Amino acid sequence: xxxxxxxxxxxxxxxxxxxxxxxxxxxxxxxxxxxxxxxxxxxxxxxxxxxxxxxxxxxxxxxxxxxxxxxxxxxxxxxxxxxxxxxxxxxxxxxxxxxxxxxxxxxxxxxxxxxxxxxxxxxxxxxxxxxxxxxxxxxxxxxxxxxxxxxxxxxxxxxxxxxxxxxxxxxxxxxxxxxxxxxxxxxxxxxxxxxxxxxxxxxxxxxxxxxxxxxxxxxxxxxxxxxxxxxxxxxxxxxxxxxxxxxx
Amino acid sequence: xxxxxxxxxxxxxxxxxxxxxxxxxxxxxxxxxxxxxxxxxxxxxxxxxxxxxxxxxxxxxxxxxxxxxxxxxxxxxxxxxxxxxxxxxxxxxxxxxxxxxxxxxxxxxxxxxxxxxxxxxxxxxxxxxxxxxxxxxxxxxxxxxxxxxxxxxxxxxxxxxxxxxxxxxxxxxxxxxxxxxxxxxxxxxxxxxxxxxxxxxxxxxxxxxxxxxxxxxxxxxxxxxxxxxxxxxxxxxxxxxxxxxxxx
DNA sequence: GTCTATAGGCGGATAGAC
DNA sequence: GTCTATCCGCCTATAGAC
Numbered sequence: 001x002x003x004x005x006x007x008x009x010x011x012x013x014x015x016x017x018x019x020x021x022x023x024x025x026x027x028x029x030x031x032x033x034x035x036x037x038x039x040x041x042x043x044x045x046x047x048x049x050x051x052x053x054x055x056x057x058x059x060x061x062x063x064x065x066x067x068x069x070x071x072x073x074x075x076x077x078x079x080x081x082x083x084x085x086x087x088x089x090x091x092x093x094x095x096x097x098x099x100x101x102x103x104x105x106x107x108x109x110x111x112x113x114x115x116x117x118x119x120x121x122x123x124x125x126x127x128x129x130x131x132x133x134x135x136x137x138x139x140x141x142x143x144x145x146x147x148x149x150x151x152x153x154x155x156x157x158x159x160x161x162x163x164x165x166x167x168x169x170x171x172x173x174x175x176x177x178x179x180x181x182x183x184x185x186x187x188x189x190x191x192x193x194x195x196x197x198x199x200x201x202x203x204x205x206x207x208x209x210x211x212x213x214x215x216x217x218x219x220x221x222x223x224x225x226x227x228x229x230x231x232x233x234x235x236x237x238x239x240x241x242x243x244x245x246x247x248x
Numbered sequence: 249x250x251x252x253x254x255x256x257x258x259x260x261x262x263x264x265x266x267x268x269x270x271x272x273x274x275x276x277x278x279x280x281x282x283x284x285x286x287x288x289x290x291x292x293x294x295x296x297x298x299x300x301x302x303x304x305x306x307x308x309x310x311x312x313x314x315x316x317x318x319x320x321x322x323x324x325x326x327x328x329x330x331x332x333x334x335x336x337x338x339x340x341x342x343x344x345x346x347x348x349x350x351x352x353x354x355x356x357x358x359x360x361x362x363x364x365x366x367x368x369x370x371x372x373x374x375x376x377x378x379x380x381x382x383x384x385x386x387x388x389x390x391x392x393x394x395x396x397x398x399x400x401x402x403x404x405x406x407x408x409x410x411x412x413x414x415x416x417x418x419x420x421x422x423x424x425x426x427x428x429x430x431x432x433x434x435x436x437x438x439x440x441x442x443x444x445x446x447x448x449x450x451x452x453x454x455x456x457x458x459x460x461x462x463x464x465x466x467x468x469x470x471x472x473x474x475x476x477x478x479x480x481x482x483x484x485x486x487x488x489x490x491x492x493x494x495x496x
Numbered sequence: 497g498t499c500t501a502t503a504g505g506c507g508g509a510t511a512g513a514c
Numbered sequence: 515g516t517c518t519a520t521c522c523g524c525c526t527a528t529a530g531a532c
Contacts, residue, residue, distance in 0.1 A: 032372030034282035051498050120369025122452055124280035165468045168461040190469040197445015204370055213416040220413045221438040299516050
């Protein structure tokens with residue numbers, strides 16, 4: 001009985017927490033992260049504002065929860081898209097890359113305010129805690145995974161790397177993907193940033209009166225990005241450089 | 249005398265307007281655009297809040313003025329950088345491209361909050377009027393100009409263009425640069441968005457714990473972007489495709 | 497866990513005197 | 515153009531009863 005009672009309480013707590021976050025997301029859309037207000041959330045939920053403090057000790061904690069949720073939601077979308085194009089084993093790294101990029105764009109279009117929360121301007125006065133890091137890196141890990149598979153499967157050409165950038169590329173590779181050549185990791189990080197540049201420009205209105213058929217434009221652009229990191233179509237065969245990972 | 253009096257008044261008005269905008273920019277840094285408050289600006293300036301309404305009829309008008317100023321400031325930085333590398337006539341399109349990109353990045357690092365205002369998440373509830381368009385397109389026009397010169401001077405290789413994208417590319421070219429091949433215009437628009445992706449990621453903290461030597465990394469990445477739009481070093485000579493503009 | 501009440505602020509915008 | 519006064523709203527956060 002004791003455990004049942006606790007179970008009920010725990011479940012109620014989870015449900016109320018979810019309701020608070022849902023309402024907060026609604027307000028994010030209406031007013032933006034900077035004006036997210038515990039009071040307004042409480043009002044909409046028919047609670048006293050002070051009651052919310054039992055769930056989130058401060059406005060910033062609520063914001064952190066929303067940020068982590070958003071990163072996780074986007075990360076899951078990317079992982080799902082990748083898995084779907086992984087089924088045939090040899091779907092081709094370029095296709096998988098494109099599928100993940102398009103999933104990122106689709107998620108952003110479907111959740112513009114959450115996208116703005118995580119990839120838009122920082123919320124003034126809010127300092128993200130370390131807790132957000134694992135969720136924040138999920139999309140990056142998906143992209144790394146695709147390139148890693150291509151590297152093992154010869155679907156990869158090594159981009160060029162000027163001497164000036166080599167130390168930084170080596171450092172990044174050690175941190176992010178020790179099994180990949182530094183050339184590739186440097187190109188990958190650039191492509192990652194550029195991908196979000198494309199998405200952000202569409203979402204934040206910079207493409208208004210410039211790009212009309214955004215879907216086609218985006219598809220083409222991310223294909224170029226894939227090319228930039230060295231991904232090649234497997235049927236077109238050979239990699240541009242001789243080196244290959246030892247784990248064959 | 250009449251005209252002198254008007255001149256004095258006009259000058260005073262300009263000075264007060266500038267003071268208001270300066271203080272507003274300070275607040276932008278502290279609180280963000282969403283919380284920009286006429287009252288707070290007035291307080292800092294020692295004026296009654298109602299007095300500000302003689303200068304800016306609403307908070308949004310002040311915001312619009314700040315946005316236009318920011319676009320103009322950035323545009324001027326880009327134009328200056330381009331002009332500096334234009335002097336030797338044949339500085340090379342890749343160098344000019346890189347100089348402009350680096351000027352954009354430098355401006356962004358020097359004015360992070362103004363950058364967030366124009367390229368970050370939109371301010372909730374604020375709708376930018378058409379007035380911002382000319383200022384907003386200055387950087388784009390600089391990039392177009394570099395590519396146009398390269399096209400005239402044979403420093404340009406035509407990127408590939410899939411059939412799917414051709415109609416949109418033709419439309420964009422007609423709008424933005426009728427004298428350039430659609431292939432190039434499409435690649436240019438993508439590079440433009442990707443440039444700001446790189447800058448935004450650095451500025452908004454996505455490169456924290458990922459990229460350390462940002463300057464070198466950025467320089468390399470924008471070199472790749474130049475390559476993507478078909479810019480080539482003049483001494484390396486020949487363009488990849490046969491077509492050339494007729495205005496030789 | 498939820499409530500009311502309270503402290504001590506903040507905001508946009510307008511009216512009307514000077 | 516600037517002021518005071520005003521309307522009417524908003525906020526974070528805490529205290530203490532139930």
